[in-house]
Amino acid sequence: MAATEDRIRQLVAENLEVDGKPLSASLDLSASLSDAGVSSMDQLSFGKVVAQEFNVTLTAEDCPRFENLQQLVDYLDSQAS
Amino acid sequence: MPRAPVSEKWWGPFESSGRVDVVHVDLSPHAEREAAALALLDEEEQGRLRRFAFDGPHRRFTLCRAALRAVLCQRLGCGNEQLAFGSARHGKPFALIDTQPAPVSFNVSHSGRHGLIAIAPSGRVGVDVEERDAQRNLDLLVDTVLGDAEQAALAAAHGGARVHLFFKMWTIKEALLKAMGNGFQLDATRIAVPPPMLRGKRSGTVKTPPVSPSTWHVEDLGNREFAAAVVYESAEANAPARRN
Numbered sequence: 477m478a479a480t481e482d483r484i485r486q487l488v489a490e491n492l493e494v495d496g497k498p499l500s501a502s503l504d505l506s507a508s509l510s511d512a513g514v515s516s517m518d519q520l521s522f523g524k525v526v527a528q529e530f531n532v533t534l535t536a537e538d539c540p541r542f543e544n545l546q547q548l549v550d551y552l553d554s555q556a557s
Numbered sequence: 558m559p560r561a562p563v564s565e566k567w568w569g570p571f572e573s574s575g576r577v578d579v580v581h582v583d584l585s586p587h588a589e590r591e592a593a594a595l596a597l598l599d600e601e602e603q604g605r606l607r608r609f610a611f612d613g614p615h616r617r618f619t620l621c622r623a624a625l626r627a628v629l630c631q632r633l634g635c636g637n638e639q640l641a642f643g644s645a646r647h648g649k650p651f652a653l654i655d656t657q658p659a660p661v662s663f664n665v666s667h668s669g670r671h672g673l674i675a676i677a678p679s680g681r682v683g684v685d686v687e688e689r690d691a692q693r694n695l696d697l698l699v700d701t702v703l704g705d706a707e708q709a710a711l712a713a714a715h716g717g718a719r720v721h722l723f724f725k726m727w728t729i730k731e732a733l734l735k736a737m738g739n740g741f742q743l744d745a746t747r748i749a750v751p752p753p754m755l756r757g758k759r760s761g762t763v764k765t766p767p768v769s770p771s772t773w774h775v776e777d778l779g780n781r782e783f784a785a786a787v788v789y790e791s792a793e794a795n796a797p798a799r800r801n
Binding site: 516 | 573605608609610612615668687693694697702713727731744
């Protein structure tokens, strides 16, 4: 759903940066965060932020299952439906 | 200050033991080094570089991978053009010489201006380095990554000591997870930092049943500039002797 995607893009823009530069909200959601240069520590922190925002449980071992943000959006939509 | 000429290597010995060597890689911005490093990378590696959206990750991968190539070629007695890399199930790379698996174990980590390469003739090895960020919201990570005893140790620490302890525990856990080849596919709260290391010891051993039957040797490599740890299967290694 576009609403989930928009919220994820907003969270990316507010919470993720690489070398002090924020990731753009227009980020390609099919690209992996690792390829964007986001560290594993930042990816886990972001998972926690997403879990709080969407009121879902995302454990540390859940996060690497999502190869990119689109998969995370799809997962969140599946939890909501 | 004048830049070092590119003929100087940007990597050098950091820690060593009979079987496990740790090499430090200087990942500071340096155009000449980056150009020299880029020339060493193969087509697949250059394709990966094109996916990086920012200069920093591009530079760190280029300088670190070129240093890894040089270290492996020296150790294995092969030419750079003979060397390639495969990837295991969870992304842990391994070396190939002329498409055949090379008799070497290694692991790589980088953060900010620092890279570390751990290398051994055999056995599983993992390394992690992190520049400490005192501004990071550690509360987002504590219950996701740390077990009860580790959370209690962190709660008892304050200020800079708290930051140092968190990054020490993080690097130990990530090095362990990387050594096992799983990354954060495993529940990090169940991977316990050796208790003496919570109290300041620089090394220890840990078992990780039922994930792995191995006993792992853990070495804290942290210094004033960064937190870091190397982990290797105890049967495969001797305790490292600190060089600096």
